[in-house]
Amino acid sequence: MKKAFLILTTLLISFSTMSCNKNYMYPDYDGTEKETPGPGTGEPELPVETTLTTSIRDLVLIYGGGSDRAQTWNKDAFYPYVAAANNTAYDWMFDGFLFLELNDGKGHAFTTGHAPDPALKVHWQEMIDKYFAENLSIGALDQCVDGVIQKGTTLSRKRRISIGIPEPIKTATAWGEVNGKMLDFSKDEDRITACKWFVDEVSKKFQERKYNHLELDGFYWIAEEVENTGTMIAAIGDYVQKKTLTFVWIPWWKSPGYNNYKPYKFTDVYLQPNYFFYDVPYSRLQDACDEAKKFKINLEIEFSEEVLGGRGQKLYDYLEVFEKNDVYNTMKLAYYQSENTILRLYQSTNTADQELYKLLKDIVTKRQKVENPPYLKN
Template sequence: MIPKQIIARSMMFACVLLSACGHSGEENSQPGKPEPEKPVEEENYLTVTTRNGAPVESYEQSFAAFAQTLVVRSNVKWEVSAGNAAAWLHVEATSAATAEVAIEVNTGREVRSGTIVFTTTDPKVRVEIPVRQNFGETIGRAPIRDLMLIYDGYDDGRAFDDKRFAKYAASDDDAPQWLFDGYLFLTAHRGGKSFSGGLNRPASNKQDWEAIVDFYLEDTHSIPALDRAVGALRDQIGGTFHRRKVVIFMPEPQEGQTDWGEIDGKAMDFSNYPDRIAACKWYVDMVVEKFAQHDFRNIQLAGIYWFPEHGGFISTYMKQVAEYIHSKNLDYRWIPYYGAFGHADWKKYGFDYAYYQPNYCFSTTIPRQRLYDACAEALSADMGLEVEFDSNYAFERNVAYIDVYEELGILEKSNLAYYGGTSFEYWKNGITEERAFYERLAKIIAERQKKFTTNKKTPDTL
């Protein structure tokens, strides 16, 4: 990723030495005769610019090496240093008029900051230039109001291209409006192997974990396609634009697996928690590094999603993983199923956001009361809720989610995750009642987005 320098207004600090004016106070001064003017002392100054004369106020760097010559103009003797950041931020005077600044490659991809300080023989003339290395706009945690689950990367060839993502990004009426502001990319299995336990398939390994992320970032589909689709809509929709957020799932290091692979020459044994934690950290590093290699203009990586839908793990295990994800300035999200062990303890595990699955749509024997019960539990545990669609089941069971959520005020106060994107697409082009349901959904989501993006004081609530 090409490092970017953000240069703003000039920083110039000057000290004006004032000379006193008036009578000398001597008794024999001649009345009416003007006092001789005292010489005005020159102001001390120091300015810092690039070679082409652009003023330098601060540096915002991506995780790459950087070097530049700074032109210093001053009428007093000056020195330059990097203070506590000297281990990675190297700066030195190269002549009486220039200094060189160099930033080492941040191999750990940690957010770090320092300050270039110019001092002079006049203590009041001092210039400080903040330097910060971070992910810029393409990576960073952010709230998401409407998160669409994108099941991508399966062996059946399903892949989301630009045209398909356009159906999710905005409504299709004469005046299109933004819909989902978040997209969760996840895959249960690929190449005959599973990314989570309980799927009756062999466990995926290190190579499989890397391959699915590579698939998501291939130029012809998935995440790059989402970036292009959103970009193509920006001119049509107008107004203030907010990058759409991407969340990528993290495979489960399946307990007991011993053929996953090595980290730093050590074979991982998932019978013990330290190795499972190490694999999770490796995966987070890999996701961040690969995502950062793309200069996305319309999306940003905002978080990691824990794939298993139950709390079959100890809190200290999840907390360590969560803390590592947070160190990369990312959120950690989870969507447990109805009645899942530990679902109400999601905050104790270190998750930032959790959504509760009602699991009402998929069984004709589950009464409508399930939706009310799920909402009550979610609100009690401060969780968001999942909207579950499946056009293979009775249309009325799908509509019931929106009816109940609307009745209980969930649409006004809760974050939502949406399962069943293919059904959403199907209803878009469906018969009269299905098309009407799509239009109802699109209007609801668009209105949620408008309230969400304009509520600046509390951006995570409507």
């Protein structure tokens, strides 16, 4: 690992200034591509350029809508995600925060396969309420940003927020009422109605909170495959985009639709290499870079608490291959960090953990300082 760290340090000196653990999430997934066809057949068409895409450079995933999460997202917990000390000043870290959840911790799933029963309207509402709770989650993030500003650091761009839309699971035949009608998720029109309700409810709550340093960037489709929702996703994408909001997707490795995502009306796609959690060859990372370049999509960096205590070689592999492929200068990035791995690296007294945190911090802060990077269209 030391050798890899030295190589990466050298690479970063020349750096121009410019998802997930599937064993838990999808027990039948083994990290390899599937043959299930996406929309259409044959060689996929290259995506047509869209006029609406996210302006987020570095999007970190924050899980916090379930009752069984050990991490409480208060102001202090967000600090290593918001800023990094640089002598007597501060550098800004992540400019985008994706709040999402897979289940409520009480047996109700927000996406297929994560709990015995589908989440109903009451559970969707409880998740929304947790995101907008006083002094926690999104509100705590705003307070954290304000605290850094109060120390004399100027924020040139508000931090942008994306919220995960729960998957409307088909077995929820009595999900809850919207406008006096009980919704039945065996019907696509009712699934669409529920998702529109969720988008409206989150948008209203966000506007009511009047955050000083945050903007609602858009929504994220939590289901990482289209098998269960492919017939109705486009209607949600249309609805979100009409509000001038983004509609983001982070599919697993070669999940059908990753290379032909426009029919689903996604504005931005980040491909998961799925190298960290599976016994797949090192060449997977190069393959991921090649696929992202070919289909004009972005990439996700994946890691978990397994990197702690000097076990970060697989994460170093991501960072090294991405550097060799000029990813940091040419693509938007998402960061899957399990529940709170970046916070734990920051707090650790272990030398290897400190080195790994510093490397991640240097990559993100350098990307944040670049003026008008070419991968941003807005």
